[in-house]
Amino acid sequence: MTLTVEHTTMPVLGRLPIHSSRAEQVAHIAEAARQIRIQDLKLVHYAGAGHIGGDFSAIDILATLYGAVLDITPDSVTDPERDRFILSKGHVAGALYTTLAAFGFLPVDDLATFLKPLSALNGHPNRRKVAGVEANTGPLGHGLPVAVGHALSAKLDVSLRRTYVLVGDGELQEGSNWEAMMAASQYQLDRLTVIVDRNRLQQGATTKETNDLDPLPDKAAAFGFAVVEVNGHDHGELLDVLSAVPFRPGKPTFVIAHTHKGHPISFMSNNVAWHHRVPDVAEFQQALTELEAVAPGYTKELGMTERSEGIIKHSLPRVSSAPGAKRGRG
Amino acid sequence: MSIVETSIADRPRYDCRDAYVETLAELAEADHRIVGVVNDSVGSSKLNSFRKAFPDRLINVGIAEQDMVGVASGLANGGRIPFVSAASCFLTGRALEQIKADVAYSNTNVKLCGMSPGVAYGELGPTHHSIEDIAWLRAISNLTVIVPADPIETAAALRWAAASDGPVFIRVSRMSVPKVYDEDYAFRLGRAITVRAGDDVTLISNGTVLWRAIAAAEQLATEGISARVLSMPTVKPLDTSAVVAAARETAGIVTAEEAVSGGGLGGAVAETVVQQHPARVTILGIPEFAPTGSAGYLLDHFGLSPDGIAAAARRLVTRGT
Numbered sequence: 172m173t174l175t176v177e178h179t180t181m182p183v184l185g186r187l188p189i190h191s192s193r194a195e196q197v198a199h200i201a202e203a204a205r206q207i208r209i210q211d212l213k214l215v216h217y218a219g220a221g222h223i224g225g226d227f228s229a230i231d232i233l234a235t236l237y238g239a240v241l242d243i244t245p246d247s248v249t250d251p252e253r254d255r256f257i258l259s260k261g262h263v264a265g266a267l268y269t270t271l272a273a274f275g276f277l278p279v280d281d282l283a284t285f286l287k288p289l290s291a292l293n294g295h296p297n298r299r300k301v302a303g304v305e306a307n308t309g310p311l312g313h314g315l316p317v318a319v320g321h322a323l324s325a326k327l328d329v330s331l332r333r334t335y336v337l338v339g340d341g342e343l344q345e346g347s348n349w350e351a352m353m354a355a356s357q358y359q360l361d362r363l364t365v366i367v368d369r370n371r372l373q374q375g376a377t378t379k380e381t382n383d384l385d386p387l388p389d390k391a392a393a394f395g396f397a398v399v400e401v402n403g404h405d406h407g408e409l410l411d412v413l414s415a416v417p418f419r420p421g422k423p424t425f426v427i428a429h430t431h432k433g434h435p436i437s438f439m440s441n442n443v444a445w446h447h448r449v450p451d452v453a454e455f456q457q458a459l460t461e462l463e464a465v466a467p468g469y470t471k472e473l474g475m476t477e478r479s480e481g482i483i484k485h486s487l488p489r490v491s492s493a494p495g496a497k498r499g500r501g
Numbered sequence: 502m503s504i505v506e507t508s509i510a511d512r513p514r515y516d517c518r519d520a521y522v523e524t525l526a527e528l529a530e531a532d533h534r535i536v537g538v539v540n541d542s543v544g545s546s547k548l549n550s551f552r553k554a555f556p557d558r559l560i561n562v563g564i565a566e567q568d569m570v571g572v573a574s575g576l577a578n579g580g581r582i583p584f585v586s587a588a589s590c591f592l593t594g595r596a597l598e599q600i601k602a603d604v605a606y607s608n609t610n611v612k613l614c615g616m617s618p619g620v621a622y623g624e625l626g627p628t629h630h631s632i633e634d635i636a637w638l639r640a641i642s643n644l645t646v647i648v649p650a651d652p653i654e655t656a657a658a659l660r661w662a663a664a665s666d667g668p669v670f671i672r673v674s675r676m677s678v679p680k681v682y683d684e685d686y687a688f689r690l691g692r693a694i695t696v697r698a699g700d701d702v703t704l705i706s707n708g709t710v711l712w713r714a715i716a717a718a719e720q721l722a723t724e725g726i727s728a729r730v731l732s733m734p735t736v737k738p739l740d741t742s743a744v745v746a747a748a749r750e751t752a753g754i755v756t757a758e759e760a761v762s763g764g765g766l767g768g769a770v771a772e773t774v775v776q777q778h779p780a781r782v783t784i785l786g787i788p789e790f791a792p793t794g795s796a797g798y799l800l801d802h803f804g805l806s807p808d809g810i811a812a813a814a815r816r817l818v819t820r821g822t
Binding site for chain 2: 251255297298299305306307308309310312313315316317318319320321322323324325327328334346347350351353354357358
């Protein structure tokens with residue numbers, strides 16, 4: 172099987188007008204996420220490689236950021252005052268490329284070159300080749316320090332531009348993240364938001380079996396962050412939280428987005444085998460059927476359906492660093 | 502002529518960090534984008550005066566080298582020109598992957614300043630020696646590697662780095678050295694400087710060892726051996742034409758550097774000679790974890806003294822006849 176331009180069928184969705192209602196925004200993000208998943212599924216299936224499990228756990232976060240949160244457009248990718256998004260879990264490059272294409276940063280046809288010889292679309296993103304990519308990531312534990320550096324530059328500039336970084340949960344086992352979190356707190360970088368794709372699975376096992384991160388909210392709060400937990404597949408929750416930062420003046424924000432790898436595909440979701448497995452023809456067809464069965468813009472079907480016992484303690488955002496405080500207030 | 506001129510060994514000595522901090526302050530004064538980034542290395546980098554002059558522009562991330570280099574990359578993304586200033590052993594060893602991915606591969610405008618490199622920390626031992634830095638960093642694409650020899654070249658290289666766009670590594674010595682250059686010296690990337698003409702044998706050096714190579718040439722001159730001394734501040738990109746000319750025009754090349762004797766300046770010269778004009782090459786460096794001793798003692802111990810360099814040159818010339 173070979174990936175060709177016939178497999179790049181995704182519509183370019185772009186952004187809604189700024190005065191759109193929340194319901195319209197959420198429906199738009201939901202539809203973008205659905206289309207991005209369909210396109211990403213085709214990329215991985217026809218290219219014969221990729222990280223579809225992690226792609227699908229992160230796509231709702233990416234669609235929310237690019238669809239309604241980040242102050243960045245295809246025309247402003249070099250504007251010094253743009254918001255920055257850094258994908259630290261660089262192995263989900265396929266999800267990032269597809270998201271960039273969905274919002275007009277990258278020609279959709281270019282997706283057909285994914286992983287091909289001499290393509291700009293490497294297995295990990297390259298800012299020198301792809302407009303909209305902020306940092307060359309792939310080795311884990313690199314994005315958060317870079318995000319801290321950017322947030323520091325914004326603070327020195329007395330700029331309101333924001334910095335978002337998406338890290339994997341397994342990735343937090345790298346010590347460099349915690350070095351960076353200490354610095355973020357020391358420098359009071361409250362326009363920095365760390366989003367954790369908390370799918371609880373790493374390459375070969377659960378995070379709990381490997382090097383347990385819990386109690387993650389307490390750890391992040393102890394490192395000086397305002398901590399918020401959300402359902403990482405609920406576009407409304409993601410939109411509300413990611414557009415409301417900072418939650419505490421002087422504190423960076425740590426959003427724990429509870430997700431499932433492979434979500435929402437029945438046979439992939441929360442299944443460790445799908446870290447970088449490639450769907451065969453039958454699996455591809457079934458996954459495609461499941462994604463196409465969802466009505467365009469319908470978010471509930473994409474909601475997290477199989478929450479593991481005890482994972483979601485708070486379906487609504489909360490601020491862990493200051494009990495009883497109201498979200499979104501200074 | 503060495504009888505009437507003062508030998509280089511007898512000239513006053515300078516700590517290159519003084520030129521470093523003075524130049525950095527001057528650059529920062531002229532360009533608001535310039536910031537310092539340190540791993541608590543304010544004192545060891547002599548940056549106290551910089552911190553006083555630009556309190557907001559000295560970012561201290563604490564003892565956290567990986568974060569330090571990642572932060573510098575992010576600062577560059579935001580339009581700043583960060584000068585990372587940290588002991589070379591920790592900067593290059595601890596943050597090597599950040600240097601590769603966040604700086605070189607990401608092509609961010611970060612200037613990495615490896616302080617107190619080589620065996621400068623003397624008796625503190627091999628954990629604190631940074632003899633591998635040149636070899637490690639020379640292997641990374643899109644990264645310029647500069648090893649200045651004196652305070653004048655240190656200042657000139659810094660000015661060049663601030664004005665150039667892209668990743669640069671500069672070694673800043675703490676071991677005091679005599680001035681090799683005149684005050685009007687202008688750094689030119691990738692260009693060797695013939696600090697002493699000669700046609701019997703060539704000595705190629707940089708950093709703290711360059712003056713020792715010049716002193717060796719003075720010694721050889723008294724014996725009637727005419728040694729060319731090439732200063733090679735840019736290890737990468739290397740001035741290959743100067744190396745090839747030396748291979749062609751003299752009996753052989755001795756390289757001498759305060760670094761591991763494989764993969765650094767000597768390695769770069771040998772790669773060029775082997776592929777472009779095979780000739781005799783002797784590489785002087787530090788071949789192993791150093792024993793206990795002061796920096797000066799260790800350089801002498803490994804043959805990086807004027808006597809040691811002269812002896813290696815003599816052997817090349819003798820074998821050539």
